Amino acid sequence: MSETPEINTAEPASTPTPNAAQPPGLLDRTLDTLRARWREIAASARGVVGAAPRASLPKEDADRLKEQIEACLEGRGGEVSARARAAQLGRTYLALDGQGRRNFLMMLARDFDVDRAAVDQAMATFHMAGDPVSRGHAERALRRALEPPRLRLLTQFNALPEGVKFLVDLRAELMEMARGEPLLQALEDDLKSLLRNWFDVGFLEMHRITWDSPASLLEKLIKYEAVHEISGWQDLKDRLDSDRRCFAFFHPRMPNEPLIFVEVALVQGMSDNVQALLDPSAPVCDPKSADSAIFYSISNAQVGLAGISFGNFLIKRVVDGLTGEFPNIKCFATLSPIPGFRRWLDRELAERGDSLLSPSEAERIAEAVAAHPDARESDTDGEPDDRPVLTSALALPAWHTQEELQKQLRGPLMRLCAHYLTSVRASDRRSERPGTAPARALDPVAHFHLSNGARMERLNWLGDRSAKGLRQSCGMMINYRYKLGEIDANHEAYTGEGKVSASSTIRSLAKGGA
Secondary structure, three states, X not given: OOEOOOOOOEOOOOOOOOOOOOOHHHHHHHHHHHHHHHHHHHHHHHHHHOOOOOOOXXXXXXXXXXXXXXXHXXXXXXXXXXXXXXXXXXHHHHHOOHHHHHHHHHHHHHHOOOOHHHHHXXXXXXXXXOOHHHHHHHHHHHHHHOOOHHHHHHXXXXXXXXXXXXXXXXXXXXXXXXXXXXXXXXXXXXXXXXXXXXXXXXXXXXXXXXXXXXXXXXXXXXXXXXXXXXXXXXXXXXXXXXXXXXXXXXXXXXXXXXXXXXXXXXXXXXXXXXXXXXXXXXXXXXXXXXXXXXXXXXXXXXXXXXXXXXXXXXXXXHHHHHHHHOOXXXXXXXXXXXXXXXXXXXXXXXXXXXXXXXXXXXXXXXXXXXXXXXXXXXXXXXXXXXXXXXXXXXXXXXXXXXXXXXXXXXXXXXXXXXXXXXXXXXXXXXXXXXXXOOXXXXXXXXXXXXXXXXXXXXXXXXXXXXXXXXXXXXXXXXEEEOOOOOHHHHHHHHHXXXXXXEOHHHHHHHOOXX
């Protein structure tokens, strides 16, 4: 499932990486539309703006742009002129190349930060205030002093057509640039705070997406799908058939841009294999006969909203809606990827080798490896393969198609994966201090669903035989179940005590540990 790991955010996009880059054609059309819509608004500011800066924004052009920003913040000419200047600044930014955009943002971060001298003065006034009225005035003055001017500038884009989308995409770029750069990190924090307020779940609208939805929106579903790639229009049509549902959150200022969407299959019984679930030749089921709703993909559609979580609210809204539409559905569960398992397993194998296995397991796997037609007898130096036997087995091409080999791998890998999901936590020193939250599950998708109150229900061997599934989790998938009467208690137990809710089957698998 997708989300951003924090997603994943929302649930990490198989993750999290929330999304792939936009296809050039769609991105070009978006920018052309944005420039065209802002051109008329910006026209009244041209006399002030002057010649357009060069694409790389050298220092002399940046200095001139700084003066324009100062004029914008001072509100010269009133709100209409300030709005026009904001539109022109936005068009200027879009016309810059990568280096120019970095220079623009560095200038914004460095020259339009909080005025420390004004903050010191406001704090001194606050400490000297002797009565409640004076203290109230001083508190408000201190709050104003702590607000960096760049935040006021960014807020002005809210009044522009597509201005909110512009800021969301701006943050996506800024997140990349800010790594290792404290000035840009502070600017990114400001923008994240602004967007978090604007994208409060109370402002969001949930809509069902169908095959009759606008083509531009359907095109975005194909682009944003981050868990199970949509191979084309027919694949998308199958996913929107009568026994399928797709729901998305939208923001009123971004009505044509999904923020996050979930794909649901209405089936009989809890699904255990995603290829079977998405098989285009499978017959369409009567949704009224379904007893289970399987959430098989959750994708964050906007990279610039990473860390702003609303995936949990979407799931709960969808459960409520489906309960009303299909009273026969009693099981709400996911069919989720386990994106971090193979990375963790490789680290453990590098440190502990064959000690992860019992002697009998290691022996049987070694025999199955030796019988594999592509088994490597020696490395390039002619020396015997001294890698852990599990590493050697998983390195064999199409290991999962060899009956004896996958039979011997199933037990150990299922046990290790159950241990990983239920017991391995993200390192977080803060969790060791009294009064802080316990460390979260290391797997980002597990953290997402446990935080939402789900229970680990069932681990599915070779539930995803795609190259991606084999690479991420040795092909395993997991069902997280949302039992309506247990969601709140599970959420509290996990977020408050770090307790993982898991079925007896999962716990039995994990008993052997690692």
